[in-house]
Amino acid sequence: MSKRTEKTIVDIAEELKLSVSTVSRALNDNPNISARTKDRVKKMARKLGYRPNALAAGLRNNKSKTIGLIVPRISMFFPATISTIIQNKLQEHGYNLIICQSNDSYEQEVALVNTLYSARVDGLVVSTTLYTTDFSHFDVFKDNNIPLVFFDRVPKDYNVKVIKGDDYLGGFTATSHLIERGCKDIVHISGPLTCNLYLERVAGYKSALQQHKLPFRKTRVFYQELTRDNAWQACEKIFAQKPYPDGIFASNDTTAITIMEYCRKINLRVPEDLKVVGYSNDPRTEIVTPPITSVDQYPAMMGERVVAALMELVTSRQTGTPRYSQEIIPTQLIARESSAGTTKAATKKK
Amino acid sequence: MSKRTEKTIVDIAEELKLSVSTVSRALNDNPNISARTKDRVKKMARKLGYRPNALAAGLRNNKSKTIGLIVPRISMFFPATISTIIQNKLQEHGYNLIICQSNDSYEQEVALVNTLYSARVDGLVVSTTLYTTDFSHFDVFKDNNIPLVFFDRVPKDYNVKVIKGDDYLGGFTATSHLIERGCKDIVHISGPLTCNLYLERVAGYKSALQQHKLPFRKTRVFYQELTRDNAWQACEKIFAQKPYPDGIFASNDTTAITIMEYCRKINLRVPEDLKVVGYSNDPRTEIVTPPITSVDQYPAMMGERVVAALMELVTSRQTGTPRYSQEIIPTQLIARESSAGTTKAATKKK
C-alpha cells in the first residue's frame, strides 16, 4: 500500500513554506521561534504523521539517548530486579535501555561491549561475567569518556565507577549468624574466585570463624558456579562421609534451595540437624519450607544508585576524566526458619 | 585526555590514500575489492581503533539492526524466560534487542511504541498490557510495513502476526484434571477479561464443567489482576463462608502459591481438602510444599517461534502486506502433589 510514507521535517517545511531549520527548532521548542509558527509546525507534524528519526538526530548530536546494560542473565532474581529498576528509572530520564545478556561468557561480553559501542550508547552499565578478569574491552568507553558504571560483579584494579554490595560484611554476618546459632562446623559454598565478590564473602566467612576461634578448613569450602546441578553434586560430596557439617553458608539462594532438597532426600532435618543460609534474598527463599535465611542486597537501592551515578556522569561529561568513587550498598541478614533454634555443642546424631 | 579520538572511515581512507567508498566496501567485504586492499584497510582500521558508527549506517540504510520488545514486566517468570530466549536468538542473527517494560500501563505502552519507532527498530515484538484493547498505536508499524509480532497477550481483531498459547485448551485441561480428581466445586481465579487470553481460559474452564455436567456459577469465578495481594483477598472472600470449594484453578502461579499459603494459615490441607492448579509452570511451583500442579506453556518454544516469525517478516519486507498467520503453542499439564489423590464424592470435612 504505502510506499515512501516516511514523512520528514522537510515535508513539513515544504507544506508550510518554511525552512527545515525553523521546523526543527519549532519541534524542539527553541525559544526564538514564534509561538504561532511553533503551533503551525506541530499541527502539521501531527497531520502528516511525522515521526522523528532518532538515528539521524543521534548521528548529528553524537548522542543516542540510549543506555546499554550487560548482565550475565536476566532470568536470575538479582540482575532481573536491578534491570527492572534501571529500566524504569531511565525511562523517566528519557533514556532507552538496551539490555543484553553475556550468559556468563567472556567472549559474548566482549562482543556485546563492541556492538553497544557501535550503537553509540550514551552510557554503559555492566555486571561482569564470572570469568572476566581482563577488562580491556571496556577501554573504548573509558578512552572516549563515555559513562561507564559497574555494579555487583565489579572489576578489580580498573579505575571506574563502581556500585557494589558489602560482600565482606555479608559473608561475615551470615557466618556469624550460624555460629551464634550454635554451628561449629560450617561449610561454605562459594562461586568461583575469578569473581571478586566471592573472594570477599569468603574473607568474611573466614574472619567470622577466626573471631569465634573456629578453624578455617580448606576442605569445607567449595568453589563452583552456583547452579542447581553443581549444588547437588557438592551435597553428594559433603554428605558422602561423616562428620556432617552442622551449617552451610551458600553464596546463592539457588544453591541454598538445592541443599534443602537434598536434605529432604537424605532425611536430614533443617534446621535441627543442619542450618542453612543463602544469599540475595530471592523471594523463593520465603515460599520454601522451611523458609531460608538469606542476605538481602537491596537490589532496588542498588538499581537506583546505578542510574543516579550514570546520570551524574552523563551530565558532567566535559570535566576531564573524573576520579571514580566506589559506592557500597548495605546488606541485611533476613533470619528465617532454616537457621532457627540453637544447635547444642553435642551434635545431635540421628 | 583524548578529545576528538573518534576515528572514522575517512581517517582510514586518508591514512591509506584511498577513497572512503573503497574503505567502506573493504570493511564490508564487497567482492570487487582486491584482497590486498581489504587487508590493508582492515589492518589500518584495527591500528587506528576504528569503530563503526551504527547510527550513521542505520540512517543511510534505513535499518538499525535492532529489534524492540515490549513486555508488561521482565521480572515475571514467563516474560522473563521468553525475553531471555528472544535476546539470545536475536543475537545469533546479529540483532540487538531493546527490552522495555510497560508495567501494565496502557499509557506507557503507547509511549514505548512511539520511542521504539523513533529509534527505527527493524521489528517490534509485543506482549500487551492487561488493559490494551485499542491497538491503534501499533498502526505506525503496520502502515510502514515494519515487522510486528505479538505473543502471549495478543490483540483481538487486529490483523497481525500472532503467537499464542493454547489458552482455551489450557483452561479446559486444568479444569478437567481437577474434575477427574474428584472435585465438584471448582473456583476459578482469572485475570481481567480485557485481556483475551483469560477469556479463553475461562471458556475452557466453563466447557470442562459443562462436559462433566457440573454447573458454572458466576460467583465461583474471580476476575482480577493476578497479584499476591489480590489473591490473598480473594481467598478471604472464598473462605469467608462455607461450603468451601474443593478445587481452585488459578490462572497464574503467583496466585496458586498464595492460595497455598492461605490454606496453611487456615489449616486447610492441600490436596486432601482442596486441590490447586496454577498456570505457567513457574519453577517456584516445584519447590513449594506440596509442589503445585501447573500448566506449562513452553516458553522456550514460544520464544523461538517469535524470533523465527520475526526473521521471516524481516527478510520478506517487500512482498506487500502479508496475510498474517496465527500460531498456537501447545500446552501441557504438569501434575504435581497439589492436585494428587481423589476427592471422594462425600467431601471430607475436617
Add this chain to the structure above:
DNA sequence: TTGTATTTTGCAAACGTTTGCATTACTTTA
C-alpha cells in the same frame, strides 16, 4: 521618516556511512 534594536527565519554545513555510476588500472587476446 529613518535608524537601531530585537525578534524571527533561512542558508548551508556537518554528523559517518553506503552505493550507483563513472573512471582508471590492469589483463588478455588477436
Add this chain to the structure above:
DNA sequence: TAAAGTAATGCAAACGTTTGCAAAATACAA
C-alpha cells in the same frame, strides 16, 4: 602493440537531523 574486456577504485549524492551565522522581518525610538 592496439583493442577489448575485466577488475579495482573513486566521485558525489543521499539518509534526516541540528546549529552557527547571516539575513530578513518586525518593533521601537527619535
